[in-house]
Amino acid sequence: MKDIKVIGSEEWCIFxxxxxxxxKARIDSGAKTSSIQANNIQLITKGTEEWARFEVNPIQENRSITITCETKIFDKRIVKSSSGISEQRYVVKTPxxxxEDTxxxxxxxANRDTMEFRMLLGREALIDRYMVNPSVAFxxxxxxxxxxxxxxxxxIREKTGLKIALLASNPELYSNKRIIESGIARGHEMVFLNVEQSYMKLDATRPEIRYRGGNIIDAFDAIIPRIKPSVTFYACALIRQFDSMGAYCLNSAEAITQxxxxxxxxxxxxxHEIQIPITGFAKxxxxxxxxxxxxxxxxxxxKLLESTQGKGVVLAETNKAAESVINAFKSVQxxxxxxxxxxxxNGQDIRCFVVNGKVVASMQRQAVKGEFRANIHQGGSASKIKITTEERKLAxxxxxxxxxxxxxxDIIRSNKGPLLLEVNSSPGLEGIENATGLDIANIMIESIEKKLKFQV
Structure with a gap:
């Protein structure tokens, strides 16, 4: 017992x-394994070994300091959080x-943004080393x-670029990752904000937007909204709040809502006399x-009014089938x-990507055999296409x-000429970048620079 030292309820750790x-770590003998806050965890391979690359914000309530770490993955374990939710986590081993002890x-x-401490030191690290005195710290x-x-x-870096937030739900989506990468490559500070973990204070004198854990986030030059349909209402409220606080929003809340x-x-x-397929609506x-x-x-x-990515769209091949489907939808309001x-x-349509009044890329999508919608998310294919002047003007x-x-x-070619199918306010980048070879994410960042008169 003479080698056992006393440790407080909180201690500073160095890696x-x-x-x-x-x-700063919370000493928790009730937890078996220690844990550290980690964002943007990526699995990488070095030879035959699996490594993890991740970012740590070591100072609580300060997201501006980020340290990128790489280390070999020691294990993968199912861990139950304090809220009772089980999830698989990577385990690393490090000094x-x-x-005075190493x-x-x-x-x-683990993501500990909502926790009071960025790190937790568990009992495996304490055994045969420390006794905990919870009444003191450090x-x-x-x-x-x-x-x-x-x-x-x-x-702490001097500001050399813009501070841009990507407001979305999933940081792992191809489009979101590409936008973040392009912004960083152009020298900007890029921050991912989860829509559902952001909240606002409505006040005439000091309006605020806060992020999980209570961090105030109000110093953004621009916001890039990438909003999934299920959070449209709440996300648009956030976008209006950012706009009222002086941030430029690449797509406005009103435009997204429309x-x-x-x-x-x-x-x-x-x-506005745009040619569309004949459309009906009734109660x-x-x-x-x-x-x-x-x-x-x-x-x-x-099609459902809230359909997206081809979901909620049905082809009725006979009048009887159409009548049954329509009445079924109406019966459930x-x-x-x-x-x-x-x-x-023939199952084809054209996706035109428009940025600031210009068609910067276009692709033709082909539906899989037996399907009528040319949607890549449902197995369709895409290829580069040269659109006509009429199609460009329409887009x-x-x-x-x-x-x-x-x-x-989205445009469809018909015997009557090009017809407009719909317009997507959060268009995906993967299909069109792969089909055209163009860096659409970079074009989006450039458009923000131009709007804000920022010189690279």
Whole structure:
């Protein structure tokens, strides 16, 4: 027992291998394994070994200091969080220094942004080394705030670029990763903000937006919204708040709202004399037969107003089938559009990517055999295509009508000429970048620079 030291409820830890000069840890003998805060965890391969690359924000409530770490993966374990949710975590093994002692510990990589401490030191690290005195803290080492500032001075960079936030839900999506990469490559500070972990304070004098854990986030030059349909209402409220606080939003809340309301968008297109497939909308089942007749009968398309990526879109091949599907949707109070089927398109459509009033890329999508929608998410293929002048003008006009600086405009070729299918306010990048070989993410970042008159 003479070699057992006393440790407090909180202690400073140093990880020389990771280049972390100090990180405050909660001493928790109730937890078996230690844990460290880790963001943007990536699995990489070095020879035959699996390694993890991850980012640590070692100072609580300070996301501006980020340390990138790489280490070999020691294990993978199922861990139950304090909220009772089980998840698989990577386990790493690395030396840690506490006071005068340096020893190896196993740690899980976990998102601890909502926790009070960036690190937790568990009982495996304490056994045969320490006894915990929960009534005191920093027995082994105590750093002043001035010492911590000095230790992290080299990590605080002068602002040389813009500070841009990507407001979305999944940082692992191809499009989101590409935008972050392109922004960093152009010298900007890029931050991923999860829509559902952001919240706002409405106040005439000091409005705020806060992020998980209570961090105030109000110093962004620009916001890039990439909003999934299920969070449109809340995300647009956040975008309006960012806009009122002076941040430039690449697509405004009003524009996104209009694009997501397929009925309103269709009415706006028709009002501005944009050619669209004949479309019908009705409330009462008594009107179903005439509704079908109005769009030239079966086969016809039935789509939910909130459909996206080809989901919620049905082909009815006969009038009887159409009547059954329409009435089924109406019986559960679901709003739908009924649209004529363009048979001569042969399962093909064109996606035009519009940025600031220009078509910067276009691709042709081909549906898989047996399908009628050319959607890559449902197995369709894509190839580069040269669009006509008429199609280019149609795409630009459609994006302008909805006031979208960035838009994915879907067009179908018919015997009557090009017809507008719909406009997407959060268009994916993977398909069109792979099909065209163009760096669309870089073009989006450039458009922000131009808007804000930023000189690279």
């Amino acid at each position: 020389e291998e990771f280049g972390i000069p100090a990180i 840690v220094t506490v006071g 020893f190896d510990i196993e740690m899980t990589l 027995i082994q080492t105590d750093f002043t705030s001035e010492q911590i500032t000095k230790k992290y001075k080299s990590f 694009s997501r309301d397929k009925l309103l968008a269709t009415q706006l297109f028709a009002k 009462s089942p008594l009107d179903t037969k005439d509704l079908i007749k109005m769009v030239n009968g079966a086969p016809l398309i039935i 679901t709003n739908i559009l009924v649209q004529e089927f363009i048979k001569e398109a 630009i006009k459609a994006a302008k009508i909805l006031d979208l600086p960035v838009a994915g405009v």
